[in-house]
Amino acid sequence: MDTSNLTIETNNLYLKSIKEEYKNDIFREFTAEITTHMFPKPAKKIEETIEFIKTSIKENKEGSNFQIVILNKQNGDFIGCGGVHHIDRKTPELGIWIKKSAHGNAYGKETITALKKWTDENLDYDYLLYPVAADNYPSRKIPELLGGKIAREYDITNMSGKKLHILEYRIYPTDNYVENKKNI
Numbered sequence: 001m002d003t004s005n006l007t008i009e010t011n012n013l014y015l016k017s018i019k020e021e022y023k024n025d026i027f028r029e030f031t032a033e034i035t036t037h038m039f040p041k042p043a044k045k046i047e048e049t050i051e052f053i054k055t056s057i058k059e060n061k062e063g064s065n066f067q068i069v070i071l072n073k074q075n076g077d078f079i080g081c082g083g084v085h086h087i088d089r090k091t092p093e094l095g096i097w098i099k100k101s102a103h104g105n106a107y108g109k110e111t112i113t114a115l116k117k118w119t120d121e122n123l124d125y126d127y128l129l130y131p132v133a134a135d136n137y138p139s140r141k142i143p144e145l146l147g148g149k150i151a152r153e154y155d156i157t158n159m160s161g162k163k164l165h166i167l168e169y170r171i172y173p174t175d176n177y178v179e180n181k182k183n184i
């Protein structure tokens with residue numbers, strides 16, 4: 001499925017397939033503070049951000065990724081990035097980051113809940129992966145809200161050289177979507 005030109009509308013947000021026009025927002029907002037509990041590290045040069053966006057657009061077109069930007073529905077302001085990665089596998093992986101100034105509005109929860117619904121409606125999958133650092137409490141609340149269960153734990157060293165203990169939540173398809181698909 002080509003996911004390079006999709007828009008999902010939620011109560012407060014638009015989730016849109018990533019585009020190069022958001023390069024300055026992503027470069028400015030994807031900071032060391034934001035990546036504290038994440039595997040990737042912030043870009044030093046905007047060329048790195050442009051490369052990330054180009055690769056994501058290619059993967060979206062090929063149907064292996066659904067990388068999005070998150071925008072405020074009222075004023076179009078950039079809020080963050082997220083996605084459903086490896087959508088060509090039976091166990092795709094969820095990702096999310098919200099810019100610092102927009103924390104505290106549950107935009108992360110709103111985004112992941114919408115991406116889960118999109119996945120239920122569009123993909124045939126076994127479960128969604130949500131790997132999160134054990135001490136990233138705001139993030140852990142998201143898979144827990146969606147009924148996710150910790151199925152695996154492991155340690156990694158992220159690209160900034162920091163050791164993280166990862167809890168891998170699994171979020172299963174919502175039954176009625178499974179039933180519907182069976183009847184298609």
Ligand SMILES: CC(C)(COP(=O)(O)OP(=O)(O)OC[C@H]1O[C@@H](n2cnc3c(N)ncnc32)[C@H](O)[C@@H]1OP(=O)(O)O)[C@@H](O)C(=O)NCCC(=O)NCCS
Nearest residue numbers: 034037096097098103104105106107108109132137138139
């Ligand atoms: C993870 C993230 C997307 C969550 O954003 P959000 O859903 O908008 O979350 P909010 O800021 O509204 O906070 C969500 C909950 O965490 C709680 N919370 C916030 N900071 C907290 C902290 N330091 N310790 C414990 N709980 C905290 C909030 O009170 C809120 O609780 P509630 O749901 O009971 O009201 C956001 O924190 C973020 O972008 N972090 C940096 C990038 C990152 O770590 N991404 C996830 C990688 S797995």
